[in-house]
Amino acid sequence: MDPKDYCFSTQISHLALDIGGTLIKLVYFSPNGDNSQDGSIVVGNGCSVVKGRLCFAKFETRKIDDCLDFIRFNILQHSGVQHPNGTTRDKFPVKEKLGIVFDKEDEMHSLVSGVNFLLKTVPREAFTYLDGQKEFVQIDHNDLYPYLLVNIGSGVSMIKVDGDGKYERISGTSLGGGTFLGLGKLLTKCKSFDELLELSHQGNNRVIDMLVGDIYGGTDYSKIGLSSTAIASSFGKAISDGKELEDYQPEDVARSLLRMISNNIGQIAYLNALRFGLKRIFFGGFFIRGLEYTMDTISVAVHFWSRGEAKAMFLRHEGFLGALGAFTSYKDQSHSNDLKPHHQAVQRAVLKCSGDDSFRHTLVAANINDGEAIECSINLV
Ligand SMILES: Nc1ncnc2c1ncn2[C@@H]1O[C@H](COP(=O)(O)OP(=O)(O)O)[C@@H](O)[C@H]1O
Ligand SMILES: CC(C)(COP(=O)(O)O)[C@@H](O)C(=O)NCCC(=O)O
Incomplete structure (x- = not known):
């Protein structure tokens, strides 16, 4: 893909990462351009509301440096970074590369928080x-x-x-x-998941799978509730087809x-x-x-x-459950944050990575159209 096809202009203020066995998932909050100059609207008691969108991106885990470059050059550097200040909290292993502190969240806890957040707050999820x-x-x-x-x-x-x-x-x-x-x-x-999916679209599993009908002369085994087209044995035809792998269509x-x-x-x-x-x-x-x-x-x-x-x-946001959960359940020690998608009160947010509070439009490069953005607002107390 040509880099210009996945470059866009955005502002980033908060983010959460889920580093999985195959993919790294990034969820970040992008304030709306129509907020006041510092990205927030003060509503009283020192509390400010920032309206914006939760955005989603993914990277291959083996290309973690792409993800770190994405954050470092296109998010943190341009929006100002809250650097570590000698805190003894659990530190994220990529801290050295990014120069910021991430807090760790439990994976299962994050998955559950992510799903509950989506089901309770995002319509038609x-x-x-x-x-x-x-x-x-x-x-x-x-x-x-x-x-x-x-x-x-x-x-x-x-x-x-x-x-x-x-x-x-x-x-x-x-x-x-x-x-x-x-x-x-x-x-x-x-070479890739997308290529494998594309192949699977065009294929016919009956060529390799052994069906119930293949065993029972083309008929159902209705007595035990199996139709002739049910798979009796995945890849079973390869046992006796006398074919090599190359003889099958990928x-x-x-x-x-x-x-x-x-x-x-x-x-x-x-x-x-x-x-x-x-x-x-x-x-x-x-x-x-x-x-x-x-x-x-x-x-x-x-x-x-x-x-x-x-x-x-x-x-709808199937791939970002853990990252979303980490985003919504992180408790900032210096701020009490509330994430309010569609203006309904929900759980707490996130890592604040904008140190100087001056959000700027920056050019970012990533495969960003991976999940539909969610309109929401964050309360910073
Ligand atoms: N672009 C992609 N690159 C690699 N795997 C992908 C891609 N899109 C979907 N997948 C599938 O998603 C799986 C990874 O899912 P994910 O929820 O991110 O798990 P993990 O947290 O273990 O990385 C891969 O093993 C693969 O089957
Ligand atoms: C170890 C894991 C929780 C890691 O999560 P993942 O990166 O695969 O999303 C997951 O791969 C898993 O639950 N594996 C199955 C282990 C088992 O119960 O046999």
């Missing part, structure tokens, strides 16, 4: 996806808990959420997004792989929901990427195994 139909779900704040959160990152974590800050990691699987991408790279020689391999991983996660998620009697399952993590085929496969798995009892739901 959650949706179902079945048979090609996307339907937004109206969330009743009084009837939100309990739910199961399934975060599909490099690996998969399953967390039972019972309230704000009330949660338990009940299960997980190492067969996650990293498995899809890692195996996909080995089997298809593709598209078909990618399709089978995506189906296998999504199906397996959907099934394990359902089993855990069953274990604890949970009816709602929210799926997050960057593996999903809003991809219809992935969401459909997961939804069908949950629907099939639960006989329609449990529901798979997805989130």
